[in-house]
Amino acid sequence: MKPLPALARGLAAMALVCLLAACSTSAGPKASGPAPSGVAIWASSTDAVRRLERQADIPLSAAPTARDDAVRIDPGRQDQEIVGYGAAMTDASALLIQNVLTLAERQRLIAELFGVDGLALNLLRVPIGASDFSPSHYSLDDVPAGTSDPSLAGFSMAKPLEAQIPALQAARKVNPGLVLMASPWSAPGWMKDSGSLIKGQLKLQNYDAFARYFVRYLDAMDQALLPVRYVTVQNEPAFEPADYPGMRFAAADRARFVAQHLGPALTARGTPVGILEWDHNWDKPEEPLAVLGDSAARAHVSGVAWHCYAGDPAVMAQVHRAWPDKDVFFSECSGGDWAPDWGGSLGWMTDNLIIAPTRAGSRGSILWNLALDENHGPRLGGCGNCRAVVTIDSRTHAITRNVEYYVLGHVSRFVRPGARRIASDGGPGGLTHAAFRNPDGSLVLLAHNASKAILRLTVAGGGQGFATDIPAGDVMTFVWREQVQRP
Incomplete structure (x- = not known):
């Protein structure tokens, strides 16, 4: 939203303070397209x-x-659709x-996060029932202890409907x-051997009820437009948290559930x-790999989703090479007080949550x-x-745009739905990168200088190119128009 003239001076002063603090004014940065014959650049620095x-645009x-x-x-070498x-x-x-x-504050934030002139986020993960970030523990079919509800009457x-669905509808x-x-x-706890949302595993006799639980949820979401x-079959199925809802679900059991229950139930539902x-x-x-190795389950699985909290991101490419017809998604990672360095988080997240998944075939990052x-x-x-993408102060309503906001913004504002990842090879040591071609023909290069020195970036391809310097630690997004017309 463009500030009124009377407020412009105050907002500008606030922006200066916010360069070093994590706060910001009421609207985030707006996207704008590349110059007709130049390269537009957006940058974030480690400081x-x-x-x-x-x-400044470059030629x-x-x-x-x-x-x-x-x-x-x-x-011309295109890979997955984003x-x-x-x-x-x-x-x-x-x-x-x-x-x-307030209503006005909510409308501004939703427009900033999801609007095409804002961050343009368009992929949201939604917990089915409570997660650890719920004020109470619940499922969508809770019954008194010691009872069950196989017909899902409850x-x-x-x-x-209290908040999640209205917020999603606004977005x-x-x-x-x-x-x-x-x-x-x-x-639901009554479906598990623990009798509780906390810990436990799904009882075999309740596999069908759990599949129907998915169907009821999907139908209800359709009704809510x-x-x-x-x-996903289960959030973090190899982990049983001690103080919030979770459920261990072994690979062989997930394969059976998908092959014999969830897959057929969703197929019968008709809506893909x-x-x-x-x-x-x-x-x-x-x-x-074990689930995809089960042919009956594999027939119903469209892809694999990944989290960041342990291991090496290189395994995403390993699994994708084994099953190249299956989609890849990056579905969860959180920053937090354990990683307070803004520049360190900027670089690590860009490399591991955006660039590495993209180069491994990922169709999106959440x-x-x-x-x-x-x-x-x-x-x-x-x-x-x-730490979240934004922090909302419950007392003052001030909105803090955290490093995650900018990591996402370096791709979400410029790489449009339906874009294709395109080949990007080479580069100086210490540079990581991924490239995209949007449906409108514009090209996008996301690059991170992970070294401790300025790097000279030279980009060439399709009979055109450009060159510029990338300061140490900077993340940059480059956008330009391809001069050669392609189908």
Whole structure:
């Protein structure tokens, strides 16, 4: 929103203060296209002085003299289609957006996060029932202890309707192309051998009921005009948290559940919904490989989702090479007080949550909470020092745009849904990068100088190119128009 003249001076002064603090004014940076014959650049620096800041355009010309360390772009070599980028609309995030902010504040933030002239986020993960970032523990079919509900007569969307669904509807109104990925943290307690949302495993006799639970949820979301495009079978199935909902679900059991229950149930439902396997860390690639190795389960699995909390991101490419017809998504990572260095988080997240997944075939990246309050909540159990994309102060309503905001913005504002990753090879030592071609023909290069020195970046491809310097630690997004017309 353009400030009124009377407010401009105050907002400018606030912006100067916010260069070193994590606060910001009421609207984030706006995207604008590349110059007709030049290269537009946006940069973030390790000292946080530049945060997704527009730089001076540089000329695009016939390909610069070839250097051995040039980044070679080939728009004709296209790979996966991009779905998008975003975060999770947890109960915590939705409650803050819906119940803490005023209507005007909420509308501004939603427009900034999801609008095409803002961050343009378009991929959201949604917990099915409570996660650790919920003020209470619940499923969508809770019954008194010692009883069960195999007919799902008690299924209810009352809790999501309090804040999560209205927040999602507001986001979808701003961005009609919003894509949802839904994940359960636990089956209802009565379906499990623990009799509780905390710990335990799904009883074999309740596999069918759990599949129907998914169907009821998907139908309810359709009725709310919030169609879900992907579901994951279980959030972090190799982990049983002690103080918030979770459920251990072994690979062989997931394969049986998908092959004999969830897959057929979603097929019978008729509306296409992709089933994503794993939804856990990089340290156990044998888990999704085992499920994909089961031919009956594999027929229903559309892809594999990954988290960041353990292991090596290189395994995403390993699994994708084994099953190249299956999609890749990066579905969760949170920063927090354990990583307070802005520049370090900027670089690590860009490399491991955006560039590495993209080069491994990922169709999108999702960070953890979209919004948390000044106390890292609201929550009940789990992470007590996690950081969200934005922090909403529950007392003052001030909005802090955290490093995650800018990491996402370096791709979400420029790489549009339907874009294709294109080949980008070479480059000087210490440079990581990924390149894209948008549906409108514009090209995007995301680059990170992970070295401790200025790097000379030379980009060449398609008979054109450009050259510039990238300061140590900087993340830069370059956008330009391809001069050669392609189909």
